[in-house]
Amino acid sequence: MRFATWNVNSVKARLPRLLDWLTGTAPDVVCLQETKVAGDAFPEQEVAALGYTTAAYGQGRWNGVALLSKVGLDDVRHGFTGQPGFPDPEARAISAVCGGIRFMSVYVPNGRSPEDPHYSYKLAWLSALRDALIPDLAAGPLVVAGDWNVAPDDADVWDVSVFAGSTHVTVPERDALAAVRGIGLADVPARALKGDHPYTYWDYRAGMFHQNKGMRIDLVYASAGVAAAVTDAYVDRDARKGKGPSDHAPVVVDLSGLPSDHVG
DNA sequence: ATGTCCCTTCACAAGGGA
Numbered sequence: 001m002r003f004a005t006w007n008v009n010s011v012k013a014r015l016p017r018l019l020d021w022l023t024g025t026a027p028d029v030v031c032l033q034e035t036k037v038a039g040d041a042f043p044e045q046e047v048a049a050l051g052y053t054t055a056a057y058g059q060g061r062w063n064g065v066a067l068l069s070k071v072g073l074d075d076v077r078h079g080f081t082g083q084p085g086f087p088d089p090e091a092r093a094i095s096a097v098c099g100g101i102r103f104m105s106v107y108v109p110n111g112r113s114p115e116d117p118h119y120s121y122k123l124a125w126l127s128a129l130r131d132a133l134i135p136d137l138a139a140g141p142l143v144v145a146g147d148w149n150v151a152p153d154d155a156d157v158w159d160v161s162v163f164a165g166s167t168h169v170t171v172p173e174r175d176a177l178a179a180v181r182g183i184g185l186a187d188v189p190a191r192a193l194k195g196d197h198p199y200t201y202w203d204y205r206a207g208m209f210h211q212n213k214g215m216r217i218d219l220v221y222a223s224a225g226v227a228a229a230v231t232d233a234y235v236d237r238d239a240r241k242g243k244g245p246s247d248h249a250p251v252v253v254d255l256s257g258l259p260s261d262h263v264g
Numbered sequence: 265a266t267g268t269c270c271c272t273t274c275a276c277a278a279g280g281g282a
Contacts (some may be wrong), residue, residue, distance in 0.1 A: 009282085010270055036271070036282090061271055062281075096274065149282095162265070203282085204268035247269075247282080 005145035007248035031105030035064035070080035104145035111167035225261025
């Protein structure tokens, strides 16, 4: 099985590139973030023509997550138990069982700045996610993938000194992310296709991509059996090149056979 | 570290968010 996660920064604006990428990469399951469309406005027919079933959870202008699958899409859930709002619920998580694995696509709140109410919202959101994942992990193989808006380590940004006083690198954010892993999820490290840094996001501004001033914030967390079945994982930086890219690159993961924690 | 992109609206320009 091949699966992927990608923050597309508007599925409407990215549709031609998304369809090309699906055709060329041929993942079985895709976790999408920042689709920026209401659920019923997702281009389901276009991806169905490539063999994908869609589950989309959107709210229009902002946020929006979706799952695409060629291997089934069962027990779809929008959001998670205890998910905080800002103040209302936001379309930031969707999960379903595909090919015997529960996949959750997550778009973690940005936080804006450590003094902003959005930052405490981000921490509360991650804490509630951790709690909600415990029963999902007990139920069987699990993949939680998406845009976490946290760089787990100093090496995950091009220059940590630039981020002094900023979100994405603070201790509470990193602790909240570590707490999610702490329930028994493993980080699936993705290799870079070029250079030493598997960054997944580069700001559109100031030629950041071409200077490789990026961040590793799109992460794949997996249950032990899924992690043990990984044969390869890479950041597809080629998808960040050229005209009209998203500011994020996809992360692609290959699995050999069924995960050893497969049940049923 | 602020050089872009995307979305929306008291819409054809400006603001918000990332």
